[in-house]
Amino acid sequence: xxxxxxxxxxxxxxxxxxxxxxxxxxxxxxxxxxxxxxxxxxxxxxxxxxxxxxxxxxxxxxxxxxxxxxxxxxxxxxxxxxxxxxxxxxxxxxxxxxxxxxxxxxxxxxxxxxxxxxxxxxxxxxxxxxxxxxxxxxxxxxxxxxxxxxxxxxxxxxxxxxxxxxxxxxxxxxxxxxxxxxxxxxxxxxxxxxxxxxxxxxxxxxxxxxxxxxxxxxxxxxxxxxxxxxxxxxxxxxxxxxxxxxxxxx
Numbered sequence: 001x002x003x004x005x006x007x008x009x010x011x012x013x014x015x016x017x018x019x020x021x022x023x024x025x026x027x028x029x030x031x032x033x034x035x036x037x038x039x040x041x042x043x044x045x046x047x048x049x050x051x052x053x054x055x056x057x058x059x060x061x062x063x064x065x066x067x068x069x070x071x072x073x074x075x076x077x078x079x080x081x082x083x084x085x086x087x088x089x090x091x092x093x094x095x096x097x098x099x100x101x102x103x104x105x106x107x108x109x110x111x112x113x114x115x116x117x118x119x120x121x122x123x124x125x126x127x128x129x130x131x132x133x134x135x136x137x138x139x140x141x142x143x144x145x146x147x148x149x150x151x152x153x154x155x156x157x158x159x160x161x162x163x164x165x166x167x168x169x170x171x172x173x174x175x176x177x178x179x180x181x182x183x184x185x186x187x188x189x190x191x192x193x194x195x196x197x198x199x200x201x202x203x204x205x206x207x208x209x210x211x212x213x214x215x216x217x218x219x220x221x222x223x224x225x226x227x228x229x230x231x232x233x234x235x236x237x238x239x240x241x242x243x244x245x246x247x248x249x250x
Contacts, residue, residue, distance in 0.1 A: 001118055002241035003037050004208070005029040008215035009234045013223055021046060022188050022234040023055035023109075025063040031241075038063045040113035041234050043130050043188040045158060054082050054107035054161055062113040062125070070111070070127060070159070070171030079161040082107065106162030111171075112144075112186050116178060116238065124174045129156040131192035133185040134176065135206060144174055149196040152189060183239040190231035194222055205235060 007027075011020040021044035040059040044051025057078055061067035067074055086103070095103065110128025117123075124132050124144055129152060134142040146152065160166050178184075183206060187195060195201050204210070204218055215235065222228035 001034050001037065001116065002032065002243050003029065003034050003116075004031045004239040004241055005037075005039070006210070006237045007235065008205075008210070008212055008237075009232070010216050010219050011232050013220070013230050019052075020232050021052035021055060022232045023052065023059045024186075024234055024236050025056075025059035035118050037116040037238065038065070038113070039186065039236055039238060040111065041130050041186045041188055041236050042112070043110045043128070043232070043234070045108040046231075048105065048107045049102040050082065050086055051107040051109055053085060054159075055109040057081055057085075058109055058111050058159060059113075062111065067113070068125075070125060070169070072163070072166060075159060075166055075169070076163060079106075079163070082161050106160045106165060108158040108160045108165070110156060110158055110189070114184055114186060114238070116184070116240070120177055120179070122176055122178050122184070124176075125171050126174075127169060127171050128158045129153075129189040129192070131187050131189070131195075133187070133192075133195070134178075135183045135185065135202075136179070137181055142176065143196070145172060146192070146196070149193050152193050156189075178240055180240055180242045183237060186234075186236040186238075188232065188234045190229040191219075191233040191235060194228040198222075198227060205237070208239075210237075 007024050011017055024041045040062040042055035042058045044055035061078055110130040112130035112132055113125045115123045126145060132144045157168055159169055219233055223230050
């Protein structure tokens with residue numbers, strides 16, 4: 001498969017870049033031929049502790065095929081990694097009692113992982129409200145997990161480092177076919193909601209001329225107009241270019 005891959009992101013207005021709590025993987029990819037392609041995004045819940053780190057652990061595990069099955073055992077193993085990395089980060093500067101208490105409540109994050117296979121099929125694994133859109137010119141769109149902006153709410157089920165909070169966590173899996181020219185857009189919730197609500201956004205972010213500066217201007221303008229909620233936003237774009245080695249599947 002010939003893959004063209006781009007990522008764009010922006011932290012909340014008023015925050016510093018290091019306060020960005022979404023995550024995506026892989027970080028960079030050389031456009032070219034791939035026998036398979038894995039990518040993922042996650043949205044760390046702002047009100048929880050070290051949620052950006054937890055989001056990063058989840059996306060890395062998916063892309064490295066250590067998170068093919070979202071089950072209690074795998075989540076538990078990844079939460080150990082989260083605790084270990086926090087211990088390393090805070091070794092020389094211990095947390096305050098308040099931060100320690102917050103840490104005990106755990107971190108939470110959504111996950112949307114996409115696995116594109118050379119045989120013409122793709123799989124998506126997801127928990128929470130990060131979204132995937134499959135675009136096929138001129139206008140074909142498949143949307144997961146939501147198809148309408150009204151479906152978003154303030155209490156999505158998220159993956160937690162706290163075992164007791166994962167009792168209702170069940171990953172959903174979807175499968176579909178791709179063909180040359182298809183583009184997959186993975187978005188965290190605030191951007192996905194805006195994308196569904198404003199048809200103009202598709203024409204702004206799908207073309208290959210989109211770059212990080214233009215993406216930031218689009219989001220900043222939308223926030224000013226109160227069309228996009230002020231939250232971390234992430235867009236991961238994967239396009240399957242003509243010349244895919246299997247010729248694509250209709």
